[in-house]
Every structure is written in structure tokens, then in C-alpha cells.
Amino acid sequence: MANISPVPNEAGAPVIAVRAIRKHYGVIHAVDGVDLDIRAGELFGLIGHNGAGKSTLFKMMLGLIQPTAGEIRIDGAHVGGGNFRAVRRKIGYLPENVILYDNLTGLETLRFFARLKGVPSAHNGAVLERVGLAHAAHRRVREYSKGMRQRLGFAQALLGSPQILFLDEPTTGLDPKAIRGFYAILRQLRSEGVTMVITSHILAEIQERVDRLAIMAAGQVQATGTVQTLREQMDLPLCFSVRMALGDLGTVRDALGHLPVGAVEARDGHVAVQCQREAKMAVIATLASLGGKVLDLTVHEPSLEDVFFGFSD
């Protein structure tokens, strides 16, 4: 690919610019005024409940459905405008629960899509190899497992080395090993400068892997940022788990009494303490002053799930 975009850059122009986009079906407002900038080389997550509007937004970004209002530009060009073909050739798309043609083999499937994308089929074997399907290249898709179909769908999205990848729930049906392999490929692609937009309902899976994400609910983007900034915005409490020698559980309660901490609960030799981020260091210092009475200490950051429910409820 001649035109590889630079590494993610805070100030860089957005590769995908979504402006005041709306999609109304009668009285139902599937997407209701979304603005979004996705920068070159970024791995961007889009999360939301079923019906939050993320699939509709996704399809509008791909030009599959026309927005009621607003505009979406990819690399400066209108999606679905006069030069949509040029835009489409920069895009790879893996739909949720990808459906391919049962009667074709893996290699034939790629040949068909390569022809549609206008790219030579010479590298199809290498693409299959990349997603770990080289051994099944000549088997019909009918005989593929769900995970293999998903990987073939991914291979199809990678044809022609697209600059932008849209991946809708891409790890559905993959086993944990395959999921790791999948994200390893995403890391490689990221280092090649590919911009990726990914949706997932497995929040734990996404939170360690995306650069930034947007949380959607009721057709609107509720929050955008890195997982860390969203946590801070949400201001959710941290949770300490302190392991104490038996008999010392009351000591923690007494020691933390002067600090702004939430509930202190004792359970199975552990004390769980909730506190706001500002109090974090003070709590640690107080616990450290207890010396040998504290056997172990773990700090739990709020998970993406907590953040997500905080924004979407």
C-alpha cells in the first residue's frame, strides 16, 4: 500500500469524520445526532447495548444506508458520493456473523471478493495464511466451523490491504486462542498504519486493546475517549482488596476511619474498601503504616463494563 497513514496523532486530521449524523425510521431515532472523529492509524472501539444505534452508525459509515441528515467523510470524501468506488477500495468490512457462500472453497471465496474489489488474486493464499486458514484453502465453506468462517470473513476484509477496517463484533464464534491470534493481527495492522473501527459486546476484550472508544446509547454517543479518561470522567470508585491476618480486620476499619472511603466490608479474611480516586494514595499510605498486619493488597480499577453502564444507564 503506497499510502500508509502515519501513527496515531492527536492533532492529525480525522480519517473518518462523522458530522451531526441522524437516521430516523419514522418515529424511531436509530441514530440521533452523532459527531465522531476517528484518526489515522487508530484502533477505535464502538460499544453499546443492542439497539443503541452502533450497527446503524456502522452501516452509514460504510455507505450501506443513507443518513436522514448529516454527513460522513472518509479520507475527505463523501461516503456514497460520486467517488464512492475509490472510498470503498480503501475499506475492508467484516460484518457481524459474516455469511459467505457455502458452495465455494476458501480460495474461491477470496477470488470472488478480490475481483469485486479490483485487486489481483495473487496474494489470496498469503491472506489465508495470515488468518490461519491455509490448510482449508481448498475446502468448501460448507465444511468450515463457525470460527473458520469468521476467519475467512476477516481474510476477505484484508484483501487489497485496505487503509480502513470496519470490524463488527469480529471475535464472535472464535475460541480464546483464535481471539488472541486475531488481536495479534490487529496489532500488526496497527503498526502498518491501518485505521480500525471495531464493535464488541465483550467489553473486557476491548478495553485492553483499543486506543479510544465511544459509548453509544439511545442513538447518541454518550462519551468518547481512552478507557482511562472515560474512567476518570465517570469518577467511579476504586476498590481495594486487603488481605489481613485473622483478628486484625477491625484494625483496618479504625485506621481508615478518618479518610473519605465508602463501605468497608470484611469477607473471607479480606477487607474490601471503596474510595474515590483522589483518596487512593492516602488509603495506600494508611494501609502501609499498618506494617505486617497487611498481608497483601490489590487495587481494582473500575472495569470498562462499570464505565459503560455508568454512561449508558
Place this chain on the structure above:
Amino acid sequence: MEFAQVATIASKEFWDRIRNRWVLAVALVFTAFALSIAYFGAAQQGMVGFRSIEITIASLVSLVIYLIPLIALLLGFDAIVGERERGSLDLLLSMPITRVELLLGKYLGLAAALTFSTVAGFGLVGLVLSAQLDLAALFHYFGFMASSVLLGCAFLSLAVMLSVFATERTRASGLAIALWFFFVLVFDLLLLGALVLGAGNSGVGWGSAILPYLLLLNPADVFRILNIFNLEDMRTLYGLATVFPPALAQPWLLGAVMAAWIISPLALAAWRFRR
């Protein structure tokens, strides 16, 4: 319009039908029917063996007029709605292809499969019969094959239109069967009824005046007229055809009507699919 995209879709549709032996099966059905009609069509009169091309074509016409519309409708009714229901349409539409190119590719691929079956099936019989046919008879038989192809393409176009308008595959299949009933079975009865009602006391009235034009509203009737008007002595055999003015029965004119029956449903489908 990028024809390479149309060709990619069309060739996939065509080769799918070759690979799943659809083309072979339909060609064999045509061959079997045509051969039995040619050789045993007069068995009721106690005669076995090929008699004349006129009678053979007349019998073939009355068979094909039922069979080809049905086959074409079944072939095309799920072209688009099937992809949509399976969930593979979004991926196709995310490619650098317009909706019109996709639709046209689907239609041309399916039409090629149907045409191939028709030409192979009836062509084989034509070869078998060719020793007993003179040039004029061969020409008639060729005309029959060509009009069969047009008939198939017209009903395929209707089927593809259904596949765009229908929201569900099952609904599309129901509509396809309803369309078959209407054009193949009901339409002529309705016209006959109109003719009787419009005839009045004198026996000639507005019914017989507009009837020829009404016949053009049914591709199956156009097919029948195309074949029967080529054969002088056949005209008298068909009640409906006797009221048809020869001026309207020019093959090129009827061919143009057939072309309109191919283009119009497709154009309507393209208009709907683009929205």
C-alpha cells in the same frame, strides 16, 4: 457503470448454477419433453414417430408456455431477497459496486444459465430432428428456441423484480407462484370473459378490437403468438389467435414487446433497489 463488476456477479451466478447441476437438470427436462413430444405427440391418433415440425412446435409451445415461466420464476425469485435474508447482502454492497451493477449482474448470470439450459435442451432435440427437417422447418424450430429464451428472460425479469420488492423470501416465493397463475392460467380466461361480454349481440364489439393489444400485456401470450403466426396453418387452430391482426403479428414487433417485458421489470427493480 463498470461492466467488470457486472461480469463478476454474473459469472458467479452462472457458475453456481452449473456447479449445482441446475443447468444440466433443466436441460435434460427440456430434452426429454421435446423428444417425447416430437416422437410420441401423435400417439393418441395411433401414430408413433416424428410427423411434422408444425405439430411438434405447436405441442412444444403449449408445454413450454407452462414450464419456462415456472422455471424462470423459481430461478429468480430469491436473487436479492435471498441474499438479504441470508445476511450476505451487506457485505456485497460494501464492495466497490453499485446496486444497479449488482442487480444487473444477478439477472444476467441467471439469464445466461436459463438460456444455456434452453438452448442446450431444445438444441439437442433440434440436432436429432435435423435430418428430417428442411431449411424452413429448421428456421421455425430456431424461432421457437429463440422465443423460448425470450419468454424465460421476461419471466426471470419479473422474478428478479419480486426479489427486490419482497421483504421476505417466503413472500417472494408466494408472489412468484401467484404471478405464474395469473399470467399462465388466469389471464387468458379473463380476456375470454371480456371478449364474450364485449361481443354484444352483433358478435363483434369493442372486445375483439382491443383484445390483440391486451394480449401484448402477457409475455406468455406474446410467446404463443410469436410461434403460431410463423406457421400459417396453425393460426386456425387457435381461437384467440384468429382475432389477432397480422399487422401486429410482425416478429420484430412482438420481439420488441418481449424486450420491453424484459427491460421494464428490471428497470422497476433497479429503481426500487437504489432507494
